[in-house]
Every structure is written in structure tokens, then in C-alpha cells.
Amino acid sequence: MNKTFTNKKPFTRGYHREYTPPAEAQKKILPFKEKVTLHIPEIKNGIRIIPLGGVEGIGANMTAFETERDIFIVDAGFSFKDESAPGVDYILPNTKYLEERKHKIRAVLITHGHLDHIGALPYVMPGLGNPPLYTRLLTAVMIKKRQEEFPHLDALDIRVVEKNQTIEIGEMKVRFFSVTHTIPDAMGIIFETPYGNIVHTGDLKLEHEDGKASETEIKEYAIFKDMNVLCMLSDSTNTERPGFSIPEHRVIDNIGNIIRNTKGRIILGAFSSQLERLVKVIEIAATLGKKVVVEGRSMKGHIEIVEHLGMLKVPRGTLITGDEMGNHPADRIVVLATGAQGDEFGALMRAGNKTHRTLKIVKGDTIVLSSSIIPGNERSVQKLKDNLSKQGAKIIHYQVSDVHSSGHANGDEMRWIHDQINPRFFIPIHGYHYMLTAHGNIALARGLAKENVIVPDNGMIIDLIEGGTKAYIQPERAPSAKVMVDGSSMSDVQDMVIKDRRMLSEDGMFVFVVVVDSQTGTLKKSPDIISRGFVYLKESQDLLRTARTIIKKCVEDITTNQPLHTIDGDQLKHAVAETMSRFLMQKTAKHPVVIPVILAV
Numbered sequence: 393m394n395k396t397f398t399n400k401k402p403f404t405r406g407y408h409r410e411y412t413p414p415a416e417a418q419k420k421i422l423p424f425k426e427k428v429t430l431h432i433p434e435i436k437n438g439i440r441i442i443p444l445g446g447v448e449g450i451g452a453n454m455t456a457f458e459t460e461r462d463i464f465i466v467d468a469g470f471s472f473k474d475e476s477a478p479g480v481d482y483i484l485p486n487t488k489y490l491e492e493r494k495h496k497i498r499a500v501l502i503t504h505g506h507l508d509h510i511g512a513l514p515y516v517m518p519g520l521g522n523p524p525l526y527t528r529l530l531t532a533v534m535i536k537k538r539q540e541e542f543p544h545l546d547a548l549d550i551r552v553v554e555k556n557q558t559i560e561i562g563e564m565k566v567r568f569f570s571v572t573h574t575i576p577d578a579m580g581i582i583f584e585t586p587y588g589n590i591v592h593t594g595d596l597k598l599e600h601e602d603g604k605a606s607e608t609e610i611k612e613y614a615i616f617k618d619m620n621v622l623c624m625l626s627d628s629t630n631t632e633r634p635g636f637s638i639p640e641h642r643v644i645d646n647i648g649n650i651i652r653n654t655k656g657r658i659i660l661g662a663f664s665s666q667l668e669r670l671v672k673v674i675e676i677a678a679t680l681g682k683k684v685v686v687e688g689r690s691m692k693g694h695i696e697i698v699e700h701l702g703m704l705k706v707p708r709g710t711l712i713t714g715d716e717m718g719n720h721p722a723d724r725i726v727v728l729a730t731g732a733q734g735d736e737f738g739a740l741m742r743a744g745n746k747t748h749r750t751l752k753i754v755k756g757d758t759i760v761l762s763s764s765i766i767p768g769n770e771r772s773v774q775k776l777k778d779n780l781s782k783q784g785a786k787i788i789h790y791q792v793s794d795v796h797s798s799g800h801a802n803g804d805e806m807r808w809i810h811d812q813i814n815p816r817f818f819i820p821i822h823g824y825h826y827m828l829t830a831h832g833n834i835a836l837a838r839g840l841a842k843e844n845v846i847v848p849d850n851g852m853i854i855d856l857i858e859g860g861t862k863a864y865i866q867p868e869r870a871p872s873a874k875v876m877v878d879g880s881s882m883s884d885v886q887d888m889v890i891k892d893r894r895m896l897s898e899d900g901m902f903v904f905v906v907v908v909d910s911q912t913g914t915l916k917k918s919p920d921i922i923s924r925g926f927v928y929l930k931e932s933q934d935l936l937r938t939a940r941t942i943i944k945k946c947v948e949d950i951t952t953n954q955p956l957h958t959i960d961g962d963q964l965k966h967a968v969a970e971t972m973s974r975f976l977m978q979k980t981a982k983h984p985v986v987i988p989v990i991l992a993v
């Protein structure tokens with residue numbers, strides 16, 4: 393028979409959660425709740441620039457530009473989960489500042505179609521009042537396609553622009569220019585303000601030969617000659633690396649030679665975001681009379697889009713399905729596959745694990761891993777290479793041959809871009825603080841004054857005031873706490889859930905079940921203990937014995953000294969859990985999630 397301890401809070405069967413982590417654990421949590429920004433004065437006689445995401449890490453790029461009348465937003469990306477938030481799907485820029493000034497927003501401008509620039513759109517556009525969205529064609533189609541996954545949202549008002557076009561949005565003249573990146577239709581944006589132009593380059597690198605910019609690049613950047621550029625904001629991802637990055641044409645030449653000279657089947661593992669390279673590889677394969685199979689959902693999606701837009705020029709029948717592969721000799725086949733990072737569900741990884749339906753690795757296959765290894769993925773890539781080579785494949789990767797290059801400029805390459813744009817103020821964006829600092833140093837080396845180079849944090853309000861002659865950093869920040877997307881829910885709180893996940897992933901969980909005799913208040917039997925991911929129970933018998941004794945004493949101290957119906961069940965569980973948590977911390981230096989279950993029978 394179950395008894396209730398009080399009639400207010402019934403004591404139910406089952407697993408009750410009742411645990412408050414110690415203050416030390418709470419401190420690790422990011423400050424999700426922020427004060428409302430009431431004291432930020434409006435911008436007058438100048439331009440306000442606020443990086444809202446993408447400057448304290450990689451991804452979640454978003455920058456706001458504000459004048460007295462208008463707000464323009466550049467990019468709305470997400471970043472993928474990191475260790476600080478286990479189980480979270482994406483992290484978004486914080487748009488609270490913008491939402492409070494929704495009436496001023498005139499446009500969202502998107503530099504290119506990578507997810508760290510478009511990924512947040514479905515989540516943030518409704519809150520921004522669904523303003524018109526300006527971007528180039530491929531990006532527009534990619535955004536539209538992605539929006540189909542969110543059928544409950546209002547349609548976006550997307551307006552396609554082209555490079556070298558100048559348009560008027562409200563009172564602002566906005567001009568676009570083409571930049572080299574890893575996806576077609578990447579662009580930079582120029583805001584023509586009365587104080588001078590503001591240039592946002594987006595992500596970019598250069599086409600060059602041994603450090604000499606190509607003719608095309610020289611022509612593209614010629615627009616900046618004699619232009620009065622007040623401020624430039626630019627990609628910092630690789631600027632700490634010296635020299636120039638490997639030009640993409642060399643990567644393409646190398647892959648082309650491999651395809652030309654290899655007997656047997658070629659399987660190329662790459663990021664689906666390297667869309668320009670994928671297109672070129674398909675075109676090369678086609679000129680060599682080979683068939684191309686695309687494996688992996690994201691890659692298939694992207695190739696379908698470029699094919700549809702006429703950006704992929706190959707004879708009909710070049711692209712075949714995995715099922716049709718068997719109809720052609722192996723040396724007539726090139727496979728493009730996702731999973732070069734060792735990601736669990738990538739096509740290449742499944743082939744390595746022999747779980748892919750159509751892609752079976754055989755002796756004689758040559759696998760080109762046309763991607764670098766993202767830090768943290770080293771072990772899974774190692775495993776991938778092992779699995780593939782055990783099945784007889786030959787593996788070529790970026791450490792043995794130039795089969796990959798990043799889409800972000802190195803230091804000297806970026807210096808060239810600075811020299812062309814020649815800004816008065818410079819704000820490095822896209823990267824961790826140390827990357828931004830390295831990029832800032834490039835501007836300083838060019839002779840910019842220290843006070844004209846601003847290395848920002850997320851939410852920093854940078855006002856170019858007095859007609860754009862001076863930079864002033866507001867003491868108040870725009871809200872910048874990380875916004876998490878977790879499954880379908882989105883919030884900047886979620887802290888309890890994430891805290892639990894973090895503790896579970898780091899120190900596991902510790903459950904104890906106590907059965908109290910409702911007549912006597914004593915324990916009917918020794919507490920049961922279940923733990924996962926905490927300690928190896930078999931080797932921790934002493935610890936468990938002491939834990940049982942403490943639990944028993946702690947419960948009975950309360951339950952035998954007063955009538956059961958007067959005891960608050962939640963408080964009882966809370967007290968015992970806290971004691972146990974402290975004990976486990978002392979003994980093991982671990983903070984498992986402690987779950988007390990106390991039943992009265």
C-alpha cells in the first residue's frame with residue numbers, strides 16, 4: 393500500500409527527479425538570462441555595427457548595420473553543437489536586439505549558401521518580422537529548398553541580386569561584388585553611407601598563382617580603386633596561417649590527374665559544402681567519359697540544385713544512381729560521397745562499415761579524401777581510413793597530396809584583399825578571438841591606427857560616430873547569450889536540460905531506490921543502487937557499501953523522528969540526494985546526476 397507523506401505533494405512511485413547541483417557546477421553554465429537592454433542610446437550621425445554571432449567561434453554568423461532610420465542584417469547562420477551544450481542540435485545568433493527594433497529592419501542580405509550563413513533563417517526570420525531577403529541565385533534556391541523543411545513558416549520574400557548590381561533599399565544604396573569561396577555565387581556587400589562605404593566581404597579566398605592574384609580577381613577588386621571605404625569586415629578563419637592558401641585550381645588539377653591516371657574506381661570523399669569542387673570533378677569525369685554516382689543526402693541535394701540551375705554542364709546520362717553502378721566497368725566510375733570526416737551516417741563511413749546498400753568497397757578502389765580533418769574528428773577519420781584500407785582500397789588524402797584546400801584566405805592573401813579595399817576602420821569577423829586578433833594585426837601592419845581596428849565579441853556595439861571619424865564602443869552590449877535549437881524547441885534557457893546532459897556525459901548517473909516502511913519509518917531493506925557511466929560497480933564495492941549506509945542513515949534520521957504524513961516527500965529526496973552528491977564528489981571527484989527514488993509501503 394502506498395502512503396502519501398503530505399496531501400499537498402503526493403509520494404508517487406517511479407523515478408523522481410530532485411536534485412540541485414552544487415554552486416560550483418552551476419557556475420559552469422553560461423549566463424543565459426540577460427538584462428534587458430534599455431540604456432543603449434540610438435545611433436546619430438554615424439553607423440552602428442553589431443556582430444551578433446560568429447566572432448567568438450566558428451559559425452552562427454550574423455552582423456547588423458544600423459543607421460538612424462534603418463537596420464540591415466548580413467547573414468543568419470547557425471553553428472553545430474559543441475561540448476558546452478551536449479545534445480543541442482544548433483546554436484543560433486541572439487537576435488533580441490533586432491527584435492526590439494523590428495520596425496527599422498529593411499533587409500537581410502546573405503553572402504553565400506553555407507549553413508553557417510543561412511542555417512538560422514527559419515528560426516530567426518519570423519521574430520525579425522520576415523523582412524525581404526537579398527542574395528544571389530544559387531543561395532536563393534538553397535534557402536528556398538531548406539525552407540521546405542519548415543512548412544509551418546510564412547514564405548520568405550527572397551529577391552535575387554547579381555554581382556556588380558547596385559540597389560536601393562530604403563535610403564541605403566547597396567552594392568554587391570563577387571568573391572571566391574568554395575560555393576558558387578558567394579558575394580561581398582557594400583553599403584554606401586554618407587560617411588563612406590561599409591564593406592562586408594563574407595567568407596573568401598583568392599584565386600592566385602604563387603601568390604599573384606588572378607586576372608579575374610584583379611578585375612573584381614578594381615571596383616575598390618578610388619572608393620572611399622570607411623570600414624571593412626572580413627573573414628578571419630585562416631588569417632593566422634602565413635602565405636597564401638593552396639589555390640583551388642591546383643586541387644582540381646590534382647584530382648583531375650588522379651581520375652585520369654587511376655585504373656579502377658575512384659571514390660571522392662568531400663564536404664557537400666565544397667560545391668564548386670564537386671561540380672568541377674563531375675565535369676572532368678564527364679570529359680573523360682566516366683559516369684558519376686553521388687552518395688549522401690546533403691550532397692545529392694546540392695548537386696540537384698546546381699543541375700537544375702544549369703550550373704553543371706555535363707552530357708545527359710553522366711549522373712547515374714548507385715544501383716546502376718554495376719552496369720559499368722569499375723574504371724568508368726567516379727563516386728562522390730559524404731562522410732570524409734568519419735561522420736557516422738556519411739556514405740563513406742557506411743561503406744567502410746559495410747552497411748551501405750549500394751557502395752561496396754572492393755580491391756582496386758582508390759579513395760580520395762578531399763577534405764581536411766576538423767579538429768576533434770581525428771580518431772573517426774583514422775577509423776574510416778582503416779576500415780576502407782582493410783577492404784583493399786588505396787587512400788589518398790590531403791596530407792600526402794594537394795587534394796584539398798580551404799575556402800578561407802591565409803594571412804598574406806588577406807593582406808592583398810586589405811590593400812585593394814583599403815579601409816579606414818577594420819573589424820575582423822568569422823572566427824575565435826585569437827583568429828580575429830591575428831586578422832586585426834594584418835590591418836595594423838598596413839598602418840591602421842590601433843583605435844581603428846576593433847576586435848569584437850558577440851553583441852559588441854561599435855558606433856562609427858561624428859560622421860564616421862571615430863569608433864566608439866558602447867558600454868552596454870546587445871544580448872548575445874547563445875540560443876539553442878534542441879529538436880524542435882528553441883530557447884536561450886534550456887539550461888537545466890543541458891546541464892543534466894553535460895553531467896551525464898561527463899560523470900554519468902547514480903540512482904538509488906529506497907523502500908520505507910510506512911508504519912515504522914525504517915528502511916525495509918538496504919537501498920538498491922544503479923549507476924551508469926559513473927564508476928565500475930564491481931570494483932567499487934566499498935564505495936557502494938558506504939553509500940548505502942549514508943542513504944539509510946540520512947533517510948531514517950528524517951523518517952523515524954516524525955510521523956510520515958507530515959514529511960514533504962520532495963524535500964526528503966532533495967536532502968538525501970544532496971548528501972549523496974557531496975559524498976560521491978568527495979570520494980570520486982565526480983558529479984554524476986543523482987536520482988533518488990523513495991517509496992513508502
Ligand SMILES: [Zn+2]
Binds near residue numbers: 504595799
Ligand atoms: Zn562559407
